[in-house]
Amino acid sequence: MAAIYVVPFLKGLSMEKGEGGCRIWAQVNPTSQSSSALFITYDGLLDPLGGSQILPYLYRISDHPRRLHIVSFEKAYRFRSGERALRKVLEERGIGWTPLKFTSRMGKLGKMWDLFRMYATALRLQRRYRFGIVHCRSYPAMQVGCFLRRFTAVKTIFDMRGLWVDDRVEGNLWPQDRWLYRWLYRYYKRLERQLLECADAVVVLTDRVVPEIRRLAPGMHAPVAVIPCCADFDHFSGISASEKLVVRASIGIDKDALVISYLGSLGTVYLLDDMFRLFETVARQRDDAHLLLITRDWSPQHDAYLGQSSLAELRHRIHVRSADRDEVPRLLGASDLTLSFRRPTYSQMACSPTKLAEAFALGIPAISNAGVGDIDAITRALDAGAVVDLNDPNAFEAVSRELDSILAKGGEQLRHRARECLGLERAKHAYRSVYAQIEGLP
Template sequence: MHTTALRLQWRHRFGVVHCRSYPAMQVGYFLRRLTGVKTIFDMRGLWVDDRVEGQLWPQELWLYRRLYRHYKRLEQRLLEGTDAVVVLTERVVPELRRLAPRMQAPVTVIPCCADFDHFSAVTTAHKRTTRAEIGIHKDALVIAYLGSLGTVYLLDEMFRLFETIARRREDAHLLLITQDWSDRHEARLAASSLTDLRHRIHVRSAHRDEVPRVLGTADIMLSFRRATYSQMACSPTKLAEAFALGIPAISNAGVGDIDALTRILDAGMVIDLHDPAAFERVAANLDSLLAKGGGRLRHRAQKHLGLERARHAYRRLYAQLEAMP
C-alpha cells in the first residue's frame, strides 16, 4: 500500500491526503515525511483501544500486549506528525492532547451525521402499513433498536428496560432492526424472563433503503453501549438517523457526546445503567419522553447532525490546509 500511494503521489502531486483511521494514516505519515504532502488524520475513534476492549487484541496474550504498546506509541507519532485531526466528539479532544503532548495540528469535531433527505418523516399511513406488515397494532407503543448486536452493545440491558416498560404497558412492543439476529440470540431470549413477552418482540432485517420506513414505525429509539474508555470518541450514526425521523432516544450515560447532545437537542433521556431505579423512572415518564419527538426534534437535529454540517466542516478544513504554505 505504501508503494502504491507513493507512486500515485508522484504522479498526481496531491496537495492534501485525507486518511480515514489508523491504517490509512500510517501511509499518510509515510508520504508526509517523504514528500511533504499535507495530511488529515480522520481518526473515527480510538482504534487501538477499541481493539483491546472488543477482545480483538486480548491482553492476556503476550503478542497482543506487545502489539498494543507498539500501536500506542505509533498513535502518538501519528497525532504529532499530521497537519489536521478530525474526531467525532468534543469529549475526546482533551484526551488527544494528553496522548500527544507535542501535537500542533488543529482538531476539528465532525460527528456522524445522517442524510435527512433519505431519513425523511414517515407519514401516518406508511407507518400503519409497515406496522401491519410486522405484526404490530397501529396504536401500539413501539420501542426500536437499530444496528449491530456486537459485544459493544448492551442487548441484555435493552431487554431489561423493555421488560420494565412492557409490564406497565400492555401495548408496548420491541422492534429489533438488525442483520445479526441468530439462534444464539433466540436462545438467550428464551432463557430470560421475557418468554411470555416474546410475541411482543419483533426482529426485522432491513437494507439501507428500507431502514427509514421500518425505523419510522418506532416511537422511541434505544441506544445502549458499553461506556468504556474508547467510547468517549464514539458518535452513533443511528441516533442521527432516529432524530432525523423525529424519534427521541433513550441512551446510557458516558458514551461520546450523547449526554450533551441529548440535552442540547432535548432529544430524549440519558440514564445511568448502574442506578437500579433508572428503568422504573423511564417507564414512569414515557409521556414526557414521547412529547420530545416529531418535527421539532428533526428541525433541531438537522443543524447539528445533518450532512450539510459535515460537508461545510470538511470544505473549511480543506481550504485551510490548501492555504497553508
C-alpha cells in the same frame, strides 16, 4: 474495521505493481503538488458503513470543488454485485476510485498484505496525480498518510473516528492475556502518538475526546475539528402516517402500539441485555409495548437466550428485521422511540453513534445510557429524549414512568432542532473548513 498489524516503512521508495510484480521507483518528487485529494480507507465503500458514513461525506467533500480519488478495500461478494453501479455514480461526480480486494483469509498475514498494498497503491497514485492532501480514515490509512507526508510533502488529515487501539482491547479483539496482543497494544499506542504529531489536521467525533488526544500527543501541532457522525436528512426524511401503518402491519404490530426500536450491530460494545431489561420493564406495565430490532446480527443463539430468559413470555412482542440502507428509514420510522446503549468505557469517549442522528432525522427521540461520547450533552441540547445511569437500580422504572414526556419530545420539531448540528450540511461545511485551513485559504 479489521486490524492492521505491521508498519512497513519503505524508506523513500514508491512501488507499483506491474505485469511482472512490483517495480521500485526512486523517491517521489515532493514538488508540484496539486489541489486534489487522496482519500484512503480500509473500509469498503460498498459496506453498510460505506453507504452511511463514507460516501455521503465524500460527495460533500468533492463539491468543494476539488479533484478527489478514493482507495478502499472491498469485500468480494459486495464488489461483484455493486461495483458497476457505484463506479457509475462516482464517475458522474468526477471522483476517481481504486478499489482493492479485502483479504478475508490468512489471518494476520492477510492484514499485512493489505497494508502493503495500501502503501504501494497510494505511492503509485501519488506519483501519478501529485495530490496536495491525503485524507486518512482511521489509523491504518494514517500510517500510509504519514509515509507520504515524509517523502512527498503532502498535507495529511487524520480522520481518527475513535480511539481505535483501546477500542480493540476493550472489545476483546486484542486480548491482553496473549503476548502478541499485549505487544500490539504497546506498539500501536506509541504509533498513535506519532500519527497525531504527523497530522496537519485532526478530525474527531466528539468534544469530549479533544483534551485526551492532546494529552496522548503533547507534541501535536495540528488543529482539531469536531465533526460528529451526521445523517443524511434527505434520505431519512420520514414516512407518512399511512405508510407507518403499512410497515407496522407487515411486521405484525398493531397500529396503536408503542414501538421501541434498536438499530445496528449486536457486538460486544452494545448493551443488549440492558436494552432488553428496559423493554421488559416497560412491557410489564404497558400491554401495547413492542420492541423492533433492526439488525443483521441476529442469530439462533439470541433466540435461545430469549427462550430461556424472563422475556420468553414477551417473545411475541419482540420483532427482528434485517434491512439495507434504503430500507432503514421505513423500518426505523415505524417506531416511536429508539434505544442506544453502549459500554461507557475509556474508548467510548470518542464515540458518536450514527443511529442517533438517523433517529433524530426521523423525529424519533432516544433513550441512551450516560458516559458515551457527547450523547449526554447532545440529548440535553436538543431535548431529544433521556439519558439513564445504568448504575442506578431504579433508572428503568423512572424512565417507564416518564415515557409519555419522552415521547412528546419527538416529531418535526426534533428533526428541525437536530438538523443544524447533526445534518450532513454541518459535515460539509466543517470539512470544507478543514481543507481550507491546511491549504492556507481564507
